[in-house]
Amino acid sequence: MSGTQPVKTWTRDNWPIAAAMIQYPNSLPGGGSVQxxxxxxxxxxxxxxVDAGFTDLDPTDSWLRLADLSKSRLDEFMGVVSSLGLTIPAISTSRRSVIDPDQGDAYLDYSHRVIDTAAGIGAKAVSFGLFGPLSPAQKQVLWFWTKPGVTNPDDPATWQKAVSRIRELGRHAAEVGLEVSLEMYEDTYLGTADSAVRFVTEVDCPAVGLNLDLGNLIRLHRPIEHWQTMLEKTVPFAKYWHVKNYMRDEDPDSGSIVTMPTPMESGLISYRVAIKMAIAAGFNSAFLVEHYGGDGLSICARNRDYLRSILPKARLGLTP
Structure with a gap:
């Protein structure tokens, strides 16, 4: 067909906004695994x-590793998802870095299985990160981000290994019609706006972009770049997006910094501004709402409702 014709695109009423499963552990109270x-x-x-009002779900592999289920068990899980009226727009991975010094090769194989699994269940995106397991110090404190974690080495060879492996995953994803979203996270090659842009530019794969989870960065008890400056640099590369927010207080005299999780409309990042910037730059992917602490699911539902209130009421796109 020649020319262009109008097609409806997502609005605040139907934009996919998935519930995260980070508030649910992989282990069961009486022993055993969710797996x-x-x-x-x-x-x-x-x-x-469902009771919290969600129609979209990201299984999040800290809760359940769909890619490690047998076909029959995966079919069983998807039967449950379907029976509850849920859909899965994306699958996120956590702490399974393809450059992990001990498990990197295994995590690369796993990531390929995640892509195939996501394509098989009709998802449109996967989220990968380069952050490692929690350090012993992080496991001992209330908020893990207040203590140092695993860092990506300042080593050109490891950087290039990461670029090569993510490019490999991106090409695989493109073959099956998926996008890859790389989660911004402190002390990784995606830990600052400048480094994240450099990294995704070197990957140089149209299917690969950034998960602009700036919440991971503004919660740090250290000096940070202004969130809007980070967003201006990274938003042209935005794909599947984890959204959450934090209050942040800085005392310039003592150097003290305090942060804590908060509903999206109450925190440091103005998502009203951020979402407008992203859509203006062409963002057209799903969201995942997250929250740490307390009744995380209820706050995620509140975040979903807030997000819908600031998304466009109506959009009209043109397609060839």
Whole structure:
């Protein structure tokens, strides 16, 4: 067909906004793993998501590794998802870095399985990161980001290894119609706006962009670049996006910095500004709402409702 014709695009009413599963552990109270849980057990958890008003879900592999389920078990899980009226726009991974010094090769293989699994269930995106497991010090404190974690080495060879492996994943994703979103996270090659832009530019794969999870950076108890400056640099590369917010207070006299999780409309980042910037730059991917602490699911639902209130009421796009 020649020329162009108008097509409807996402609006605040139907934009995919997925619930995160970070508030649900992989281990079960009586022992065992969610990985081996019955379909009824999965359903019991996902009913919480539905009761909170969500229609979209990101399984998040800190809760359940879909890519490690057998075909029959994956079919069983997707049957539960379907029966509850949920859809899965994306799959996020956590702490499975393809350059992990011990498990990098295994995590690369796993990441390829995540891509194939996501394509097989009809998802449109996957999120990968270069952050490692929590350090012993991080496991001992209330908020893990207040203590140093694993850092990516300042080593050109490791940088290039990361670029090469993400490019490999990006090409695989493109072959099956998915986008790859790389999560910005402190002390990794995606830990600052400048480094993240340099990294994704070197990957040089149209299917690969950035997960602009600036919440991971503004919560740090250290000096940071202004969130809007970071966003201006990174927003042209935005794809599937984890959104959350934090209050932040800085005392210039003592150097003290305090941060804490908060609903999206209450924190340092103005998502009203951020979302407008992203859409103006062409952002057209799903969101994932997150929150740490307390009743995380209820805050995620509040964040979803806030996000819908600031998304466009109507959009009209043109396609060839």
């Amino acid at each position: 081996d849980q019955s379909a009824e057990g999965w359903a019991s958890t996902l009913e919480d998501i």
